[in-house]
Amino acid sequence: MPLDRMKLYEWTASPNSRRVRIYLAEKGLKIPTVPVNLDAKEQFSPEYTAINPRRVVPTLVLEDGTAIGEVLAIWRYLEETHPTPPLIGSTPKEKAVAIMWERRAEQEGFAPVMDAMRNSTPGLRGRALTGAYNYEQIPELARRSVRRVADFYTDLDLRLKDDAFVAGDRFTIADITALVTVDFATRAINQPIPSGHDNLTRWYDTVAARPSAKA
Amino acid sequence: MPLDRMKLYEWTASPNSRRVRIYLAEKGLKIPTVPVNLDAKEQFSPEYTAINPRRVVPTLVLEDGTAIGEVLAIWRYLEETHPTPPLIGSTPKEKAVAIMWERRAEQEGFAPVMDAMRNSTPGLRGRALTGAYNYEQIPELARRSVRRVADFYTDLDLRLKDDAFVAGDRFTIADITALVTVDFATRAINQPIPSGHDNLTRWYDTVAARPSAKA
Numbered sequence: 309m310p311l312d313r314m315k316l317y318e319w320t321a322s323p324n325s326r327r328v329r330i331y332l333a334e335k336g337l338k339i340p341t342v343p344v345n346l347d348a349k350e351q352f353s354p355e356y357t358a359i360n361p362r363r364v365v366p367t368l369v370l371e372d373g374t375a376i377g378e379v380l381a382i383w384r385y386l387e388e389t390h391p392t393p394p395l396i397g398s399t400p401k402e403k404a405v406a407i408m409w410e411r412r413a414e415q416e417g418f419a420p421v422m423d424a425m426r427n428s429t430p431g432l433r434g435r436a437l438t439g440a441y442n443y444e445q446i447p448e449l450a451r452r453s454v455r456r457v458a459d460f461y462t463d464l465d466l467r468l469k470d471d472a473f474v475a476g477d478r479f480t481i482a483d484i485t486a487l488v489t490v491d492f493a494t495r496a497i498n499q500p501i502p503s504g505h506d507n508l509t510r511w512y513d514t515v516a517a518r519p520s521a522k523a
Numbered sequence: 524m525p526l527d528r529m530k531l532y533e534w535t536a537s538p539n540s541r542r543v544r545i546y547l548a549e550k551g552l553k554i555p556t557v558p559v560n561l562d563a564k565e566q567f568s569p570e571y572t573a574i575n576p577r578r579v580v581p582t583l584v585l586e587d588g589t590a591i592g593e594v595l596a597i598w599r600y601l602e603e604t605h606p607t608p609p610l611i612g613s614t615p616k617e618k619a620v621a622i623m624w625e626r627r628a629e630q631e632g633f634a635p636v637m638d639a640m641r642n643s644t645p646g647l648r649g650r651a652l653t654g655a656y657n658y659e660q661i662p663e664l665a666r667r668s669v670r671r672v673a674d675f676y677t678d679l680d681l682r683l684k685d686d687a688f689v690a691g692d693r694f695t696i697a698d699i700t701a702l703v704t705v706d707f708a709t710r711a712i713n714q715p716i717p718s719g720h721d722n723l724t725r726w727y728d729t730v731a732a733r734p735s736a737k738a
Binding site for chain 2: 381
């Protein structure tokens with residue numbers, strides 16, 4: 309399926325959109341984008357809700373109209389159709405290990421940053437979770453999430469002691485999620501990598517210097 | 524790699540372990556299991572922590588010692604090495620759609636049940652999250668999570684209006700996660716499928732009747 313017949317619904321400031329943009333830049337792929345203005349709450353429009361019932365970006369819409377939501381699913385589609393260079397491993401074992409570390413980065417890093425931000429930002433009162441339903445913020449959850457991000461940094465620093473990248477000796481989707489997490493934490497909740505985490509800082513400097521990081 | 528040289532570390536009462544057991548039963552695969560007694564807190568032993576730093580079950584250990592944690596990563600390894608019958612789709616599009624719906628079931632169903640349970644169960648005080656770190660329970664998060672599970676049931680009922688299974692017309696990993704979520708919610712937080720959700724009930728009766736559901 310030609311890439312120029314697809315549409316990537318996304319938003320510049322969205323960290324999840326950036327996870328897909330970095331992936332595309334690493335692959336050297338270009339897909340026409342359609343902005344979904346989150347500031348103007350366009351994700352709640354009937355048009356976009358029909359495309360993505362979770363009302364989140366990004367969504368990849370194929371030529372036949374199939375809408376693929378969730379970053380992991382978009383990556384999977386693109387990796388199956390454009391396997392080179394591999395960003396989710398080459399062998400069954402490498403694929404599983406990349407999936408494992410990406411998920412840990414997402415669950416222990418990215419998700420807590422999101423929880424800390426959404427449960428504390430005044431403009432998101434009543435919108436503590438993305439999606440179709442309104443939930444009130446829980447300040448205690450925001451505080452717990454800040455602690456979790458600190459613990460994530462500690463664990464990732466240790467993880468990077470012996471390996472160059474999050475999932476081993478090659479750049480993978482696990483590095484994309486971890487990089488976006490650090491930048492998201494720095495920008496949204498003022499929680500950059502603490503000093504003393506030398507392995508993590510060395511890794512960050514390396515991956516942030518890749519051209520794809522500008523995406 | 525022969526399956527009888529692998530080891531699946533798991534625990535009977537663990538819902539995440541059950542997600543892997545059902546998958547194996549659907550594939551007709553057998554892997555030697557090693558019990559990790561969560562009641563006796565064996566997941567915190569130095570031996571198991573070395574295998575899985577998140578201290579959660581299940582973990583699949585390959586013959587060469589590679590430890591694959593996270594259900595999604597275990598499924599991926601097994602699907603790559605034993606593709607028939609497909610449980611994560613056959614084409615790139617089907618694979619992406621299965622991943623998408625499985626993730627939605629996990630994020631909007633399974634995870635809220637876990638949060639509701641862990642943030643309210645007296646025996647889990649100070650252990651509101653699995654893993655290496657201790658976090659206090661947040662009762663308000665438990666209450667919010669119960670509402671999220673109700674919203675998940677509503678959404679899934681609508682989703683199953685036109686399709687036989689969660690990700691379309693075939694049984695996939697999305698059905699496994701949704702089935703385990705319903706049983707987990709029923710058992711752990713006394714929140715079964717509410718009456719009136721006829722599509723969801725019809726689907727549940729179908730998937731719960733498959734021999735794999737006993738796994």
